[in-house]
């Protein structure tokens with residue numbers, strides 16, 4: 001997993017609440033058996049019409065957001081199905097950071113396991129970012145070491161992330177290798193219960 | 195005296211392998227259920243890193259999400275076929291027991307776990323599926339996980355988890371006649387919203403919960419995730435124990451009685467404190483119908499579809515407007531006036547024998563409305579056979595329902611069971627998200643009885659009046 005310390009990128013604003021994982025990646029794309037290549041299907045039903053043509057009126061399709069790496073969205077982002085294809089698709093599309101007032105639990109966990117940093121800001125802060133990014137090309141810096149988000153026009157906000165998730169993201173560690181350090185304890189636990 | 199504890203705390207404490215300040219706990223997992231859609235990448239990860247499955251004996255796999263529910267011997271969809279074959283190969287390679295598409299134990303993962311007695315009080319249960327919360331009905335701590343976590347559990351039989359906060363959802367009084375567990379959970383989500391449970395494990399308590407059958411309890415716990423909670427559970431009692439007696443994976447005789455005592459001791463202690471508590475009165479709940487694009491957008495069958503302008507703020511107004519537009523509804527119209535084209539009775543929420551039986555009682559002696567295509571998809575192969583022994587299939591077939599093989603089917607429409615664009619489905623499943631049952635499909639969540647009644651009328655109707663009106 002690629003470590004994430006400080007990330008500067010173009011913001012894409014998705015001013016919707018309760019965006020569910022069925023929207024992030026519709027189920028017809030869940031049948032693949034590898035982790036790669038899901039980016040082309042992200043928000044498929046919003047980005048494409050029923051004939052598979054690009055919908056020009058959906059904002060992510062606008063040229064100004066082409067190189068976006070930071071997604072800003074409304075509350076309860078990633079609710080619904082536990083499919084990890086959702087963060088895989090977002091990551092493969094190019095997103096490294098998501099900013100929202102709140103997330104569904106499973107999605108939130110799935111992000112940090114795939115090198116996506118999910119940032120929680122207040123509703124008001126999120127609305128400010130959305131306005132800025134809707135108006136113009138808008139860049140933000142997200143600093144995980146300092147737990148801060150800022151632009152070069154004076155916006156600054158701090159966020160929280162639990163120490164464990166932060167450490168994993170900062171170092172790009174994968175969970176299993178960390179857990180295997182506790183193999184003896186797991187074996188003891190099993191023995192005690194047998 | 196010992197401090198009183200909730201069942202959630204009791205189960206949690208019994209499963210901690212390692213704890214450290216400011217970090218999540220490392221929790222032991224007693225049962226890991228696996229299916230074809232969220233596991234291929236996990237097995238691939240194991241293989242790439244030369245890892246093995248630590249406890250194949252605590253792992254159980256089946257095929258449910260994209261299996262066809264008719265003509266099982268020819269799987270037309272190549273990609274689905276690959277996914278199923280991949281699961282088979284993976285299970286063979288890693289020694290994981292599998293109930294594949296032709297196996298008598300096959301079925302929706304959340305239906306077969308309890309059916310086989312794999313699901314038991316006090317267990318920690320995970321599965322790469324958000325409706326794993328279903329198993330909480332037995333007083334197990336059961337939650338959905340992502341594929342990376344699936345890989346993690348396969349490799350280590352543990353998972354890192356932040357200790358959740360506890361939320362007591364207390365349901366006072368008794369449910370009225372014709373009002374089901376499905377209506378109860380929809381009403382709870384409708385009242386408190388689709389994210390009130392986020393960060394919590396819910397325990398459902400109160401008279402109405404105690405009165406529910408195990409099937410009803412599973413329906414309630416199943417939809418905990420639609421309230422944002424990763425897990426929802428119910429303290430075990432005699433209903434739980436009687437359900438499990440005689441199941442294949444539980445011991446019998448004295449050993450069972452001993453286990454039953456242990457299970458009962460898990461129940462939340464008198465005076466235990468929850469982080470949060472909400473209450474709802476069962477008497478005030480009517481049969482529910484969802485009108486919008488998340489399960490919280492539901493109304494009693496006697497009500498009208500909401501009008502955007504009545505919403506409290508601009509965001510809500512926008513959300514309602516967008517949902518109405520997608521659903522092709524007018525604010526203010528009576529939900530009973532909305533015609534439907536499809537009925538789906540099935541899914542891990544409502545496809546157990548009891549569900550099918552109750553729905554068949556409504557259907558008996560009637561015909562499906564000519565404009566409606568109705569299908570019944572039993573939750574497992576075993577539900578199907580039992581229903582056939584009772585003649586339930588005949589009732590449905592004579593009325594004009596299609597009677598299918600077990601699987602997730604139209605709940606998420608990954609196989610051929612799809613609702614066409616712009617068409618409307620009364621569905622006993624758990625999610626009415628945009629596109630869930632097919633691109634542009636319009637889903638209304640209801641109980642099996644309400645779905646059955648709608649199939650016959652061709653529109654939503656109050657099941658409490660259905661019998662009275664039609665039998666005259």
Ligand code: SF4
Nearest residue numbers: 325541542602605606
């Ligand atoms: S029936 Fe539906 S909700 Fe249940 S496991 Fe299958 S797809 Fe998921």
